[in-house]
Amino acid sequence: MQWTKQNEQTVYANRWFTVNLADVALPDGRHLDHFLIRLRPVAVATVVNEANEVLLLWRHRFITDSWGWELAAGVVEDGEDIARAAARELEEETGWRPGPLHHLMTVEPSNGLTDARHHVYWSDGAEYTGHPVDDFESDRREWVSLKLVPDMIARGEVPAANMAAALLLLHHLRLG
Numbered sequence: 154m155q156w157t158k159q160n161e162q163t164v165y166a167n168r169w170f171t172v173n174l175a176d177v178a179l180p181d182g183r184h185l186d187h188f189l190i191r192l193r194p195v196a197v198a199t200v201v202n203e204a205n206e207v208l209l210l211w212r213h214r215f216i217t218d219s220w221g222w223e224l225a226a227g228v229v230e231d232g233e234d235i236a237r238a239a240a241r242e243l244e245e246e247t248g249w250r251p252g253p254l255h256h257l258m259t260v261e262p263s264n265g266l267t268d269a270r271h272h273v274y275w276s277d278g279a280e281y282t283g284h285p286v287d288d289f290e291s292d293r294r295e296w297v298s299l300k301l302v303p304d305m306i307a308r309g310e311v312p313a314a315n316m317a318a319a320l321l322l323l324h325h326l327r328l329g
Contacts, residue, residue: 154180161189169193169228190267196238197226197271197319200251200279205299205327207320208247208279210291214312221312222297222305224273224319225290239274247294248285251276258322262315273319299324 159176166172171191178184200208209222225246229238236254244250254274261270285294297305302324311317 156180159184164188188266190269192228192267192269194229194235194238195226195269195271196229196235196242197224197273197315198239198243198251198254198275199224199319199323200243200249200276201299201323201327202278202296204296206296207299207302207323208243208249209295209297210246211293211295212291217312219312220292221316222310223291223313223316226271229272235272236274239272243279244282244285245287246285246290248281248283249279250282252278252280257319260315260318262313271315273315275319275323299327 157178159178161173161175164172164174169192173189173191175187175189176184177187202208208225210225211220212223213220225239225243227238227242227245229235233241236256239254240251251274254276257273257275259270259272261268263269299320302311302320305311306317306321311320
C-alpha cells in the first residue's frame with residue numbers, strides 16, 4: 154500500500170531543519186495533510202579499542218529530560234564528507250581522533266515523521282588529542298566494555314534507538 158506525495162510546502166525553516174506540509178494521496182483516493190521534518194544528514198562515530206571497550210558519552214537530553222549513553226554525533230556541514238564529519242564530531246566531543254573509520258550502518262530513526270539519516274562509523278584505534286573542544290555536549294566520556302552493552306540497553310541506559318542499534322551491531326561484530 155503506497156502513499157504518494159502530490160506536493161509539499163515549507164511551513165518553517167532554520168539552519169537545523171525544515172518543517173513541511175505535504176498533500177498525500179492514499180491508495181483509496183483519499184488525501185491527507187502530513188507534516189514532515191527535513192533534516193541534514195547526521196554523522197555518528199565511536200572507537201572500539203583492543204580491550205573491546207567502546208568510547209561513549211554520558212549526557213543529558215533536555216527534551217526528554219533523560220540521561221543516557223550515546224556515541225559522538227552531529228550534523229554534516231554543507232559539502233562535508235560524511236566520514237570526515239563523523240571523525241570531526243568524535244574528536245570535538247571526546248578529545249579522541251579516530252584512526253581509519255569503517256561504515257557500520259545507516260539508519261532512519263523516525264521515517265514516519267522525518268527524512269533524517271544517521272550514518273554510523275567506528276574505528277579500531279584512536280589518538281587522544283586533549284580535552285574535548287565541545288565538552289558541554291556530555292557530562293563525561295568513558296571507555297565501556299562491549300560485553301556490558303546488551304544489559305545497558307535492557308536497563309534503558311542507551312535510550313536513543315540509533316545508538317542502541319549501533320552498539321548492538323558492534324557487540325555482535327566484535328564479540329560474536
